[in-house]
Amino acid sequence: MSPKTQTVRHDDANEPNEKIVLRVSDLRVLTNAGDEILHGVDFALARGEILGLVGESGSGKTTAGLACMGHFREGLKFGSGSVSIWPRGDATHLEVGDLDEVALRDLRGSRIAYIPQDPALSLNPAMRVGEQIREVLDIHGFGSSEKERADRVAEVLVDVGLPGDKTYQKRWPHQLSGGQQQRIGIAMAFAMYPDVLILDEPTTGLDVSTQSVVLDTIRQMTVANNVAGLYITHDLAVIKDISDRVAVMLRGDLVEEGPVSAVLERPQHEYTKMLMAAVPDLAGRKTIGDGAAEAKAVAEADEKTHILVSAGEKPGDSKSDRSDADGAAASAVDSDVSAVEGKGKSASENAPLLEVKDVELAYGKAQILDGINLTLEPGECTMLLGESGSGKTTLSQCVAGLNDDYKGSVKLRGTELARSTRKRTNEQRVGIQYVFQSPFSSLNPRRSIGQSLTVPLEMSGQGTAASRKATVEEALDSVRLGRTFYHRRPGDLSGGERQRAAIARALVNAPSVMVCDEITSALDVSVQASIVALLRTLREERQLAMLFVTHNIALSRHIADNLAVLNKGKIVDYGLTAQVLENPSHEYTRALIADVPKF
Amino acid sequence: MFGKVIGKRLLFSAFILIAVSLLVFGATLLLPGDAARAILGQQATPERIAALNEQLGLDQPAWQRYFTWLGGLFVGDFGTSSATGGSVGALLGDRIGASFILMGLAALISVPLGIGLGVYQALHRGKRRDQAMTGLSLVLAAMPEFVIGIGLIAIFATSVFQILPAVTLAPPGEPVWNRPEQLILPTLTLILVVTPYIVRMMRATMIEVLDSGFVEMARLKGVPEKRVIMRHAVPHALGPVAQVVAIQLAWLAGGVVVVEFLFRYPGLGQALIDAVTYRDVQVVQAISMLVAAVYVVVNLAADVVGILTNPKLRSAA
Numbered sequence: 001m002s003p004k005t006q007t008v009r010h011d012d013a014n015e016p017n018e019k020i021v022l023r024v025s026d027l028r029v030l031t032n033a034g035d036e037i038l039h040g041v042d043f044a045l046a047r048g049e050i051l052g053l054v055g056e057s058g059s060g061k062t063t064a065g066l067a068c069m070g071h072f073r074e075g076l077k078f079g080s081g082s083v084s085i086w087p088r089g090d091a092t093h094l095e096v097g098d099l100d101e102v103a104l105r106d107l108r109g110s111r112i113a114y115i116p117q118d119p120a121l122s123l124n125p126a127m128r129v130g131e132q133i134r135e136v137l138d139i140h141g142f143g144s145s146e147k148e149r150a151d152r153v154a155e156v157l158v159d160v161g162l163p164g165d166k167t168y169q170k171r172w173p174h175q176l177s178g179g180q181q182q183r184i185g186i187a188m189a190f191a192m193y194p195d196v197l198i199l200d201e202p203t204t205g206l207d208v209s210t211q212s213v214v215l216d217t218i219r220q221m222t223v224a225n226n227v228a229g230l231y232i233t234h235d236l237a238v239i240k241d242i243s244d245r246v247a248v249m250l251r252g253d254l255v256e257e258g259p260v261s262a263v264l265e266r267p268q269h270e271y272t273k274m275l276m277a278a279v280p281d282l283a284g285r286k287t288i289g290d291g292a293a294e295a296k297a298v299a300e301a302d303e304k305t306h307i308l309v310s311a312g313e314k315p316g317d318s319k320s321d322r323s324d325a326d327g328a329a330a331s332a333v334d335s336d337v338s339a340v341e342g343k344g345k346s347a348s349e350n351a352p353l354l355e356v357k358d359v360e361l362a363y364g365k366a367q368i369l370d371g372i373n374l375t376l377e378p379g380e381c382t383m384l385l386g387e388s389g390s391g392k393t394t395l396s397q398c399v400a401g402l403n404d405d406y407k408g409s410v411k412l413r414g415t416e417l418a419r420s421t422r423k424r425t426n427e428q429r430v431g432i433q434y435v436f437q438s439p440f441s442s443l444n445p446r447r448s449i450g451q452s453l454t455v456p457l458e459m460s461g462q463g464t465a466a467s468r469k470a471t472v473e474e475a476l477d478s479v480r481l482g483r484t485f486y487h488r489r490p491g492d493l494s495g496g497e498r499q500r501a502a503i504a505r506a507l508v509n510a511p512s513v514m515v516c517d518e519i520t521s522a523l524d525v526s527v528q529a530s531i532v533a534l535l536r537t538l539r540e541e542r543q544l545a546m547l548f549v550t551h552n553i554a555l556s557r558h559i560a561d562n563l564a565v566l567n568k569g570k571i572v573d574y575g576l577t578a579q580v581l582e583n584p585s586h587e588y589t590r591a592l593i594a595d596v597p598k599f
Numbered sequence: 600m601f602g603k604v605i606g607k608r609l610l611f612s613a614f615i616l617i618a619v620s621l622l623v624f625g626a627t628l629l630l631p632g633d634a635a636r637a638i639l640g641q642q643a644t645p646e647r648i649a650a651l652n653e654q655l656g657l658d659q660p661a662w663q664r665y666f667t668w669l670g671g672l673f674v675g676d677f678g679t680s681s682a683t684g685g686s687v688g689a690l691l692g693d694r695i696g697a698s699f700i701l702m703g704l705a706a707l708i709s710v711p712l713g714i715g716l717g718v719y720q721a722l723h724r725g726k727r728r729d730q731a732m733t734g735l736s737l738v739l740a741a742m743p744e745f746v747i748g749i750g751l752i753a754i755f756a757t758s759v760f761q762i763l764p765a766v767t768l769a770p771p772g773e774p775v776w777n778r779p780e781q782l783i784l785p786t787l788t789l790i791l792v793v794t795p796y797i798v799r800m801m802r803a804t805m806i807e808v809l810d811s812g813f814v815e816m817a818r819l820k821g822v823p824e825k826r827v828i829m830r831h832a833v834p835h836a837l838g839p840v841a842q843v844v845a846i847q848l849a850w851l852a853g854g855v856v857v858v859e860f861l862f863r864y865p866g867l868g869q870a871l872i873d874a875v876t877y878r879d880v881q882v883v884q885a886i887s888m889l890v891a892a893v894y895v896v897v898n899l900a901a902d903v904v905g906i907l908t909n910p911k912l913r914s915a916a
Contacts (some may be wrong), residue, residue, distance in 0.1 A: 069819060074810070101824075109821035116819075121812035126834050126910055136820050172910040188820065 004040035010258025028079030045228035052239035055249030113189035119181035130169025179210035278529035351414025359408035383560035433506035439498030450486035496527035698866035705789035717801020736795035845901035
């Protein structure tokens with residue numbers, strides 16, 4: 001048992017009082033091997049209020065949430081502490097830890113309900129959606145008749161803003177959109193009028209506009225049913241939007257707790273401060289990742305403690321550093337433009353580095369891309385913004401030559417590229433490099449980082465074995481991993497380190513264009529901040545042009561010079577980032593900006 | 600919608616069977632030897648051979664013989680055995696029944712048994728009983744059917760106990776089910792060969808399903824464990840397992856040859872071996888078509904199970 005960390009509390013609402021429905025005290029959870037995952041967590045949920053539980057992946061927030069329901073995932077077990085619940089109408093409270101299987105089952109889904117992270121995975125694909133809601137009512141014996149239960153299904157569907165009719169209830173989960181699926185999940189949770197709701201990142205997989213609808217539904221339902229909610233997320237912007245109170249978790253400890261306004265505006269704990277600094281804001285008032293300073297700190301620090309170290313170093317010294325870097329960047333861009341012009345003239349007159357012209361792509365009747373025009377100059381970053389299904393990944397694959405079904409042309413330095421990478425020349429292939437979304441699946445787990453990074457060099461047939469190794473080590477240095485990572489395998493690396501390695505792989509061939517496909521989406525905010533800082537530095541150092549594909553509009557001012565908004569295969573807004581954000585010309589862009597949770 | 604999908608598959612299956620019939624017929628044309636000479640022996644005069652050829656229709660061009668044969672298949676006429684001179688249908692009738700009893704019993708027992716054991720193992724994964732069963736199923740899966748058969752004979756019929764017959768005792772013409780005890784060892788052999796694969800596949804699929812989000816969700820909804828398994832988990836595991844079951848049942852159609860030979864069981868396998876020995880082309884063709892039909896039917900059944908357990912396929916197709 002490790003000592004418990006003192007939680008910074010902003011008020012005394014966590015002390016026992018009559019509003020509290022669920023109270024967790026000194027909760028400890030162990031792995032089957034006996035290692036402690038939660039080191040004594042205390043929090044309380046009050047009726048009609050939502051407590052946001054924030055923390056990065058691996059901080060134990062989901063474990064804490066599930067422990068409230070007496071559920072422990074494979075490999076975990078209850079350690080010590082207590083979870084008490086005061087159900088409506090009951091005189092006494094229940095100790096979740098003392099209940100047997102049957103009593104626990106009675107509690108789950110009826111008194112304390114769960115809304116899971118990924119609705120696509122949590123709805124049974126072989127059961128009709130109405131039936132899945134009905135199942136909860138049947139098991140817990142809602143009402144007294146069949147009809148009453150059927151009516152309740154229809155009623156709760158209407159409550160979450162879905163049609164309650166029989167035909168809708170007969171749909172299969174795959175016939176609904178992500179947002180509708182999540183609302184089915186919410187309806188299922190609210191069906192039995194629960195007292196407590198555990199929400200485990202319910203909007204993480206959703207687009208901003210869908211997210212705002214789902215958040216609205218959750219807020220209304222919580223207030224209308226007077227439920228106590230625990231909202232687990234890593235997204236501070238969502239917390240600000242939805243919860244009344246917030247608790248911050250760091251590696252199994254609760255470090256800070258209090259009302260949202262107090263914690264987010266006057267964070268006391270260093271980790272909270274660091275988290276706050278890492279959140280990208282649409283207005284771009286702050287510099288996430290603190291430029292190169294933080295990136296270096298991350299690389300130098302031990303991987304387990306880097307969060308705290310960088311948090312400690314962060315305020316103060318970074319400002320001067322940042323302005324220096326900006327100045328350097330500006331001058332570097334100037335000199336580079338002239339340099340490229342000098343070079344460019346020999347090949348073709350003033351052609352942009354990358355030019356995408358009238359690119360179209362259709363699968364059968366479905367038009368995925370519809371007349372796309374884009375240009376990219378050296379050292380420039382264009383953000384390609386769009387929701388899932390907008391065609392943004394397809395477009396980046398066309399540019400990189402991974403998808404050869406398109407019509408139209410992609411030119412690099414004025415030369416039209418063949419559609420498929422196989423038909424492009426070596427030099428052209430080297431010129432455009434691609435970084436994939438998930439660092440967990442884009443690196444071969446059986447190869448060391450060094451081996452993986454050498455492959456592109458072997459493919460382009462450059463240099464000797466010794467010179468390749470030198471190039472790879474240099475690339476590892478430039479992504480701030482350091483050459484000691486040469487012999488390590490992806491399995492030993494954290495998500496952020498893997499993504500750095502994947503970026504280094506794109507860099508070894510010294511490309512002029514880098515296509516980054518949602519490369520920060522799978523990462524925590526603080527890691528995202530450091531990757532964004534790294535990309536900024538790389539652009540300054542290498543005059544790299546970037547196509548940064550994302551659905552996260554809040555990142556735009558932090559990374560991109562230009563912003564292209566993609567909607568249903570068409571670019572609806574395109575221009576300098578500031579201009580597009582301030583004067584969006586298309587309705588869709590306006591809606592996107594309005595849906596971003598304000599920070 | 601669903602009927603349309605099945606109709607499509609049925610049509611497709613019919614095409615496959617016709618393609619198989621072409622192959623089977625073509626292959627028998629290429630076989631060396633002369634049926635008439637095989638029947639009449641080396642001393643036969645050319646006149647007698649020509650006469651027999653005419654009687655058997657062997658003087659007609661190949662394509663004409665193919666269509667006569669194919670047309671016969673549709674009305675259940677498998678032609679005339681060149682070895683016995685009798686109708687192939689009558690010759691195989693009893694044997695088909697005997698073989699299907701063996702295969703049917705093996706399938707009826709091994710499929711539910713395999714699925715049940717797989718689910719049991721998945722629910723107790725990592726524990727000692729799971730490890731023991733995994734080991735045992737691997738050993739069984741690695742053993743060829745004749746080794747298992749001989750082992751069973753040694754244990755139950757000859758060396759250890761003498762409680763079951765080692766070979767089929769029924770005289771020709773008597774239905775095999777008149778003496779049920781003689782069915783036990785051949786059926787058991789087939790079961791021991793087929794079940795381990797089903798168990799292993801079911802265990803693997805079930806473990807994957809038990810780890811999925813919707814099973815955790817069902818538990819967090821308060822669904823009783825039995826219902827979680829039967830209603831939420833098992834149906835999802837059945838789709839992939841149905842494919843393995845189909846391969847195993849299709850194997851039965853061919854694997855039964857060795858087992859029947861081992862137990863002197865009067866089934867299709869025996870008939871096939873005899874027919875090949877006596878160059879009885881008509882019988883070989885008929886049995887090949889039957890085996891092909893079994894393959895097509897069980898695979899079709901597996902596809903149907905797959906579609907039934909996956910609404911995505913059901914509504915997309």
